[in-house]
Amino acid sequence: MKRLIATALLGSSLLATQVMAEEPSTYIGLDIASNSNSFTLDVNGFGSADFDDDSSGFKLKFGTVSNNGWRVQGYFQRETYDETLFDNTNDALNEIGFDVIKGFEVTPEFSPFLQVGLGYGWMSVEGYDESSIAELSLKIGGGVMYKIVPSFEIIAGVDFQYRKWQDIQIIGVTVSTTEDTTKLYVGANFHF
Known part of the structure; x- marks a missing residue:
């Protein structure tokens, strides 16, 4: 798993270097x-x-766009589950990560557009040896x-995300948790 993440980070950084070489614009x-x-x-x-x-939930993002349709963005995401997870008090996940996006101008x-992304998240928990539990995520989507005007665009998409949560110990028994997510979203970007 660590080797996969390291390879993905290296590949993404090389791609980001190529994207940044193209006269980028920035957006939030x-x-x-x-x-x-x-x-x-x-x-x-x-x-x-x-x-x-x-x-x-919601996702705040900051990114850059090249003239050939490639984008790289970093994000902070806050997600609230309908029911509590891992304990009886906490239902909110915070996640940071980055996405690589390829737009196809019609x-x-x-x-x-198509996108791939990696994320790292954490959730506060009570009743365990540690006060939080972490997760790693991988997503693909489109x-x-x-563009309403050159500096403002609206977006809509669907992401398929896989999360591997940190193992937890309950009375000497190890519990491994994985999560498969289908995310539907709408949003807006402001270019400057």
């Missing part, structure tokens, strides 16, 4: 999302269990962008 943006989440708990020695817990205003 906000996405609002609704997520369908499926969890799998693998309890060491006792089998596994599946459950669903949907969520909603007209000067309209562009479909959508459309429409």
Whole structure:
């Protein structure tokens, strides 16, 4: 897993260097999302269990665009689950990460896009040895962008995300958690 993440980071940084070589423009943006989440708990020695817990949230992003349609953006995402996870008090996940996006201009205003991204998240928990639990995520997705004016665009898309949560110990038993997410979102970007 660490080797996969290191390879992805290296590849993304090389791609980002190429993107930045092209006269970039900069943008900030906000996405609002609704997520369908499926969890799998693998309890060491006792089998596994599946459950669903949907969520909603927002993503603040800062990125750069090159003339050939490539984008690199960093983000902070806050996601709130419908039900609590891991304990009876906490339902909010914070995540930081980056996305690499390729837009395909159909007209000067309209562009479909594809994206990949990596993220690292954390959630406060109570009743464990540590006060927070972490996760690593990988996502792919796509959508459309429409420029209302050159400095303002709206977007809509869908992402498919896989998260691997940190293992936790409960009474000497290790519990591994994975999450598959389908995210529908709308948003806006302001270019400057």
